[in-house]
Amino acid sequence: DTAVSQTPKYLVTQMGNDKSIKCEQNLGHDTMYWYKQDSKKFLKIMFSYNNKELIINETVPNRFSPKSPDKAHLNLHINSLELGDSAVYFCASSQEKRSERDTGELFFGEGSRLTVL
Amino acid sequence: DAKTTQPNSMESNEEEPVHLPCNHSTISGTDYIHWYRQLPSQGPEYVIHGLTSNVNNRMASLAIAEDRKSSTLILHRATLRDAAVYYCILRGDMEYGNKLVFGAGTILRVKS
Numbered sequence: 001d002t003a004v005s006q007t008p009k010y011l012v013t014q015m016g017n018d019k020s021i022k023c024e025q026n027l028g029h030d031t032m033y034w035y036k037q038d039s040k041k042f043l044k045i046m047f048s049y050n051n052k053e054l055i056i057n058e059t060v061p062n063r064f065s066p067k068s069p070d071k072a073h074l075n076l077h078i079n080s081l082e083l084g085d086s087a088v089y090f091c092a093s094s095q096e097k098r099s100e101r102d103t104g105e106l107f108f109g110e111g112s113r114l115t116v117l
Numbered sequence: 118d119a120k121t122t123q124p125n126s127m128e129s130n131e132e133e134p135v136h137l138p139c140n141h142s143t144i145s146g147t148d149y150i151h152w153y154r155q156l157p158s159q160g161p162e163y164v165i166h167g168l169t170s171n172v173n174n175r176m177a178s179l180a181i182a183e184d185r186k187s188s189t190l191i192l193h194r195a196t197l198r199d200a201a202v203y204y205c206i207l208r209g210d211m212e213y214g215n216k217l218v219f220g221a222g223t224i225l226r227v228k229s
Contacts, residue, residue, distance in 0.1 A: 004160075033216070042221065043155075045216045090160045092160070103163065104208075106163065106217055108161050109160055110158075110160055111160050
């Protein structure tokens with residue numbers, strides 16, 4: 001069973017289209033994230049949700065809209081796609097640290113490679 | 118966000134130990150030192166973390182300098198599967214609002 005699963009794994013689309021990437025985690029975690037990894041391989045956080053509530057919103061164009069229907073899901077919808085949106089998008093989840101023994105580690109999905117033509 | 122400095126790349130021979138350094142001179146007293154790695158075509162995965170004392174787990178060891186301004190990730194016997202980008206990250210006390218900020222990392226190449 002995959003802990004953090006993203007779909008689709010690959011997405012090729014035209015400029016101007018609207019697309020969504022879905023993410024589900026079966027770890028029972030409270031917090032989920034979206035990261036973007038561009039062609040230069042830098043990983044940048046985009047959003048974070050805790051129990052369906054947005055808690056981190058980095059400087060991301062408002063064409064990107066995350067949606068968390070429940071704490072196990074965090075989907076990313078992108079409107080009016082641009083060439084610069086081409087990247088690998090990673091979903092992740094973590095459990096809020098409650099004791100010294102908790103690592104608070106993030107579990108990442110395998111990524112969704114978006115190519116905008 | 119407190120910054121870390123890592124070498125761009127390192128090379129190791131298979132079956133030999135690897136010491137991956139990280140400088141974090143502006144670390145604050147509540148920052149934990151986290152290490153993640155990213156294998157080719159995969160998402161990052163947690164390796165280890167620590168605050169002040171050295172730490173060991175099944176994947177690696179983390180040696181933290183006494184002044185906490187630097188740390189070293191130690192892979193005791195490198196395998197080909199350890200070839201990855203290794204990220205050293207500082208993270209505040211792990212409330213949900215504390216994000217992981219990734220730098221450029223160190224590309225580790227392992228030769229057979």
